Amino acid sequence: YVPKEETKYSVKIGNVPAITYAPTYVAIALFMDDVGINATYMAFPSGTKAREALITGEIDFASLSTVHVPIARLKDRPLKIIMSLHSREIFSLMVRSELRDVVKEVKDLKGLRLGFSAPGAGSWAFAVYFLKKAGLEPGKDVEMVAVGELSTMYTALKTGKVDAVIAWDPLTTQLMESGEAYALIDLYDPKQHVELLGEEAMSQVLVTREDFISNNPDIVERVVKAHRMALEFIKKEDARKVAEVLQPYFKGMEIALLEKVVNRIKEAIPEDGSLSESAYYADLVPLIEVGALEKSVSFEEAVDWRFVGRRP
Amino acid sequence: MEIRRQEAVVMNTECVSVEGLSVSYLSPTGRVDALRNVSFKLYDGELVTIVGPSGCGKTTLLNAIAGLLNFRKDVLMSGKIFVKNPKSIGYVFQRDALLPWRTVIENVTLGLEVRKFPEEKRKKVALDLLKMVGLEGYENKYPHELSAGMRQRVALARAIAYDPEFILMDEPLGLLDAQTRMALQDEILRIHMKTRKTILMVTHDIAEAIILGSRVLVMNSRPGSVKSEYVVKLPKPRSALGSRLDPEFNRLYRLILDDLKEDMRMGQLDLL
Amino acid sequence: MEIRRQEAVVMNTECVSVEGLSVSYLSPTGRVDALRNVSFKLYDGELVTIVGPSGCGKTTLLNAIAGLLNFRKDVLMSGKIFVKNPKSIGYVFQRDALLPWRTVIENVTLGLEVRKFPEEKRKKVALDLLKMVGLEGYENKYPHELSAGMRQRVALARAIAYDPEFILMDEPLGLLDAQTRMALQDEILRIHMKTRKTILMVTHDIAEAIILGSRVLVMNSRPGSVKSEYVVKLPKPRSALGSRLDPEFNRLYRLILDDLKEDMRMGQLDLL
Amino acid sequence: MKPSTSNWKLHVRRLALLMMFLLLWEALAGGIYPLFSLLDPFYSSSPSRIGRELYILFFQENVLKDIFVTLGEAFAGLILGIVSGVALGLLFAYSELVSSTLEPFMSALNSIPRPALAPLVIFWFGIGIFSKIFLAWSLAFFVIFYNTYLGIKSIDPDILNIMRVMNASRLQIMRIVILPSVVSWIFAGLRLSVSYSLIGAIIGEFVGATVGIGYQLIYAEGLLMSDRLYALVLVVAIMGATLVELVKRIESRFLRWRPEIIL
Amino acid sequence: MKPSTSNWKLHVRRLALLMMFLLLWEALAGGIYPLFSLLDPFYSSSPSRIGRELYILFFQENVLKDIFVTLGEAFAGLILGIVSGVALGLLFAYSELVSSTLEPFMSALNSIPRPALAPLVIFWFGIGIFSKIFLAWSLAFFVIFYNTYLGIKSIDPDILNIMRVMNASRLQIMRIVILPSVVSWIFAGLRLSVSYSLIGAIIGEFVGATVGIGYQLIYAEGLLMSDRLYALVLVVAIMGATLVELVKRIESRFLRWRPEIIL
Numbered sequence A: 001y002v003p004k005e006e007t008k009y010s011v012k013i014g015n016v017p018a019i020t021y022a023p024t025y026v027a028i029a030l031f032m033d034d035v036g037i038n039a040t041y042m043a044f045p046s047g048t049k050a051r052e053a054l055i056t057g058e059i060d061f062a063s064l065s066t067v068h069v070p071i072a073r074l075k076d077r078p079l080k081i082i083m084s085l086h087s088r089e090i091f092s093l094m095v096r097s098e099l100r101d102v103v104k105e106v107k108d109l110k111g112l113r114l115g116f117s118a119p120g121a122g123s124w125a126f127a128v129y130f131l132k133k134a135g136l137e138p139g140k141d142v143e144m145v146a147v148g149e150l151s152t153m154y155t156a157l158k159t160g161k162v163d164a165v166i167a168w169d170p171l172t173t174q175l176m177e178s179g180e181a182y183a184l185i186d187l188y189d190p191k192q193h194v195e196l197l198g199e200e201a202m203s204q205v206l207v208t209r210e211d212f213i214s215n216n217p218d219i220v221e222r223v224v225k226a227h228r229m230a231l232e233f234i235k236k237e238d239a240r241k242v243a244e245v246l247q248p249y250f251k252g253m254e255i256a257l258l259e260k261v262v263n264r265i266k267e268a269i270p271e272d273g274s275l276s277e278s279a280y281y282a283d284l285v286p287l288i289e290v291g292a293l294e295k296s297v298s299f300e301e302a303v304d305w306r307f308v309g310r311r312p
Numbered sequence B, C: 001m002e003i004r005r006q007e008a009v010v011m012n013t014e015c016v017s018v019e020g021l022s023v024s025y026l027s028p029t030g031r032v033d034a035l036r037n038v039s040f041k042l043y044d045g046e047l048v049t050i051v052g053p054s055g056c057g058k059t060t061l062l063n064a065i066a067g068l069l070n071f072r073k074d075v076l077m078s079g080k081i082f083v084k085n086p087k088s089i090g091y092v093f094q095r096d097a098l099l100p101w102r103t104v105i106e107n108v109t110l111g112l113e114v115r116k117f118p119e120e121k122r123k124k125v126a127l128d129l130l131k132m133v134g135l136e137g138y139e140n141k142y143p144h145e146l147s148a149g150m151r152q153r154v155a156l157a158r159a160i161a162y163d164p165e166f167i168l169m170d171e172p173l174g175l176l177d178a179q180t181r182m183a184l185q186d187e188i189l190r191i192h193m194k195t196r197k198t199i200l201m202v203t204h205d206i207a208e209a210i211i212l213g214s215r216v217l218v219m220n221s222r223p224g225s226v227k228s229e230y231v232v233k234l235p236k237p238r239s240a241l242g243s244r245l246d247p248e249f250n251r252l253y254r255l256i257l258d259d260l261k262e263d264m265r266m267g268q269l270d271l272l
Numbered sequence D, E: 001m002k003p004s005t006s007n008w009k010l011h012v013r014r015l016a017l018l019m020m021f022l023l024l025w026e027a028l029a030g031g032i033y034p035l036f037s038l039l040d041p042f043y044s045s046s047p048s049r050i051g052r053e054l055y056i057l058f059f060q061e062n063v064l065k066d067i068f069v070t071l072g073e074a075f076a077g078l079i080l081g082i083v084s085g086v087a088l089g090l091l092f093a094y095s096e097l098v099s100s101t102l103e104p105f106m107s108a109l110n111s112i113p114r115p116a117l118a119p120l121v122i123f124w125f126g127i128g129i130f131s132k133i134f135l136a137w138s139l140a141f142f143v144i145f146y147n148t149y150l151g152i153k154s155i156d157p158d159i160l161n162i163m164r165v166m167n168a169s170r171l172q173i174m175r176i177v178i179l180p181s182v183v184s185w186i187f188a189g190l191r192l193s194v195s196y197s198l199i200g201a202i203i204g205e206f207v208g209a210t211v212g213i214g215y216q217l218i219y220a221e222g223l224l225m226s227d228r229l230y231a232l233v234l235v236v237a238i239m240g241a242t243l244v245e246l247v248k249r250i251e252s253r254f255l256r257w258r259p260e261i262i263l
């Protein structure tokens, strides 16, 4: 353990409640104090709102999907990725169990309805990407429905209002556990990940503003440190223990389910949060390909690797 | 009470009978006994008038007979009220109660509309009546464009229009000038002669009460009750101007005025 | 016109003067000429009464003098109106216009409140006036709990309460029974004698007009104008009952009634 | 009632005001003299940027389709809201038993934040047009309901009495007295309901939509297109204002009998 | 005004209705006889599940703090809404020039879907308490504004006239006549505004929050906890109903002078 820091700083960290942000939760729960940070946590109903709050300076850090940073940079909002929190893309293409015999691969979705959260969000970009890869024209061959966040997504799938969804955890795990849906694409499966995106992705990242970095490099340093300790903790400890740490943030969720999800994502927790150029572009390509981004934003521009180091 | 119901015997059926009627208003500001133990009868075809001091319960009595007090929660009522044909009542309210969003003619035809008369029939009746009350040419005005007296005349026309068997009138001519008033008194007499409707009319004008009524009921106040009854034996046909010259008119006028004055002396207004 | 302004010469200052006043209402349903070329004067301390057929423009005239027509967009006015002290006017409206959410006493004290009198003073004045109009004990009732005549008396008390120099009255006693009415006529006479206020009063009761007024203005209708003026030479102090016995009263009564009747014959109501 | 010149003046006044506002905005955003710019045009946009976006929306992307879809949903919700609001308002006014018992439940229902209802709405109504109509209705209904109900309580009792004396049936009383009396209250409610039904439809489009202004709005928000966001908000605002003006036209027909008040 | 027995009966009636509804719900969700279950408890939840969740919320998680925070925001927005709504309503009623010119702009503003404003609200007000108060205000304001404005138009002109004759100042006319006359309209508006200010505060919390019912809702939704979602919605509904009942208590004091109408 690192000795407790003398001076304390107060920062605000926000995200959309999701287990893929486990490193942030663990960092807040266990390590922020040690590095001398007084962290206030803020919840947002969608990544776009968290991103807006970060841009306007209402919060100092956000754990976000990578997609938000290049989108913001193209609009001259200088956000910077300072650390990777997840080395797999989180999305899965889940199909209703009733269609198990009909839909065996992505191109069988032709004529059906696919739900995603909202246009402009990561799930939308990947929905389009998956379809295009399979030679389908989104909107034409497959009806694209914006169904909002997880609970509406779940309802829409279960009631048959959509036939498939681009889901993320805990929905993915829950659907698989209950057998209500099966995964047509599951990026937690290393094989599929390699096939679609390559070895590694950089799907969830810790983000702050450029001006915040230049004004408070010390604070950024400390927050990153706490996150790295959290990564280590999650990697090292068993899922049960991690789940127990997370539980206060996921009140009302069964510890067993939490444990399962932790187990599932553990694989994707990066060693040290270092920033890989190839992983970054792996995530960017689909976004550009589907037109969510007008043009590419270079690794150098989107990322500040001074705190965790860079890899090719 | 003076000579009682002499003409009454020649008439046959009771049209209205009120027996031991008491009415109290309950309100957050206290209870008010408006009527106590009021009893009287009206026979078919009679025109009876009521006079009494302000606030003695005349309007309350008319409302009770019209059945309107049943729609209130804050009223205590006891006693019996019989009305021969409660579905065929006309009522000229003291405050005109015209429907402000309806034109004059639409107000007058209200009762006919309720009784589902055809459009042209309604219009014809209404125009005749508006002419009678001197409001020709005003049929398409809205009530707020009329003077108070004009509104009152519209209300009178409205109550007669659908030809009810029994008409209650609460000071129907109170806001009219002497001249218009006499003209309409004659009109009421004419209608009554012709159709033999039963009419119960409240008025503050003792002369009007005598000229129109076959009987005059005098009420006293706090709580209100019928104090005396005067049978008016003026020759028929009567008229607003002519009947005034009859010595009987003068005799009754004095009697009723004294009767009212007596009440006043014991009552709330002791200024004379 | 009969003998003109004889008493008037002994009075000094003009309190109100109306010259060539014409008023028309413009409404979507058409234009109505309510007054045409009305001229008259009121001198300080006079009590003048107005009679005229229903709808001839009496209320319009009073509203014009009170300055209320200026607040309407649909009125065309021409001519001159002078009021000596327009800030000290009292007005008894024809429809009582009580504030329904205020109790009786709060209604009576309204003018005093506007003039920022202290609370106790207001209360004292109001209670005295309520006693005068026979409504002792009703001070905490709401207007909807009163009979029509009682409301009218509250409105009368309200208009007097703040001691205005000049009082307009639009049939202030129209809804009262003969007895209460006479009592209040005497009361008005008494107040007028004592305070020498200037009063302009509209009434439908010719007797009332004569007994109270030092002059009686008679209006005719369509469009309304002052047709004649009668100076009343009854001895003072007058009283509601006593003055009726004077032969002068009878003479004037006949004259004015005929005057009105004439208008009627040419006017809208041709039933007599 | 008023001559057309005054109407003409009115429009000029409105336009002048709008122009002034737009000019000021443009100036503050640096669109007129770039050095003088107090507002960051990213967040505050500027009339010229919004104008360009509107051009794109209308001439390149056919936003009209979205407008009509949203209008249709809002209109359906509004009509249902009026009908059910008036009906339930009447029921509440007629039956003391119903109203006293159910009143707290009504206010409870109206307090539910509609966006939080989204998962349930999808469950009940799917993601088609019905969920949008439902949300539009759920916002339009309560205003009409309360205004009808409370409007009835302020009817002149004497006018009810005259109908009773004439032996009018309940239905006749309703048609002849109650409905005309509450018309002014209903129209007061409509000014709000019209806007609310639009909002409801758009909130509905935030979940489960493929088309409509709401869909366009989340799209613009997701891709951080603030000019477009402003442009779309403007489109909605103009839609609302236009509809309310329409309602006022209709109202003035109904309330012609009422004397004008000048303060 | 009514004897307490009838009040007692009323509460029994309400409770009985509520119980019946809850029992039916529980039964349909299979909570009473598991084989007879028509509703999937995931999206329809059930009273017993909600009850358990409420227990957790109140006794293990101190949701009271969230309730008070949200209430505080809503209340602040409501008060501001009342004050500004009445003030602007008066201004509109007094000045024909202002009202005729600005009316369409008011309805345009009111038609803006508040949730879509989120990005702009963050920019203008941050995500502290002010953004919540602003949204609560933005919903509460318009109802009060329109009701005040239209209420004034239905004042009895004779009552205004009597004040003028008495030479009352504008301020006195406002205090003595106009405000009391529009009280019934304002209260009609309050029944809606109270609910809307709650909704506004919660939508404000959706913009980003650290505490409050909206914060709890975001969580429940993000983590797919439908029972908790229901429980929270219920909490909001009860808050709304309680506040509206409170408003009605106050209203009955103000409107004591008004005769009751029976249809």
Ligand SMILES: Nc1ncnc2c1ncn2[C@@H]1O[C@H](COP(=O)(O)OP(=O)(O)OP(=O)(O)O)[C@@H](O)[C@H]1O
Pocket: B025, B026, B027, B032, B033, B034, B052, B053, B054, B055, B056, B057, B058, B059, B060, B061, B094, C144, C145, C146, C147, C148, C149, C150, C175, C177
């Ligand atoms: N709604 C009410 N609530 C309480 N008291 C009432 C109500 N209506 C009338 N009263 C009281 O009942 C009594 C009789 O009133 P009513 O209106 O019947 O008198 P009235 O004889 O018609 O008087 P007027 O000649 O002045 O019209 C009065 O004392 C009045 O105060």
Ligand SMILES: Nc1ncnc2c1ncn2[C@@H]1O[C@H](COP(=O)(O)OP(=O)(O)OP(=O)(O)O)[C@@H](O)[C@H]1O
Pocket: B144, B145, B146, B147, B148, B149, B150, B175, B177, C025, C026, C027, C032, C033, C034, C052, C053, C054, C055, C056, C057, C058, C059, C060, C061, C094
């Ligand atoms: N607001 C209005 N709009 C249009 N016309 C009106 C309006 N008010 C009054 N009038 C018309 O003006 C004329 C005079 O009305 P006014 O009320 O002055 O009569 P009045 O002499 O007071 O009658 P009454 O004795 O019946 O009270 C009437 O013909 C009436 O129809």
Ligand SMILES: [Mg+2]
Pocket: B058, B059, B060, B094, B170, C147, C148, C149
């Ligand atoms: Mg009466």
Ligand SMILES: [Mg+2]
Pocket: B147, B148, B149, C058, C059, C060, C094, C170
């Ligand atoms: Mg008049």
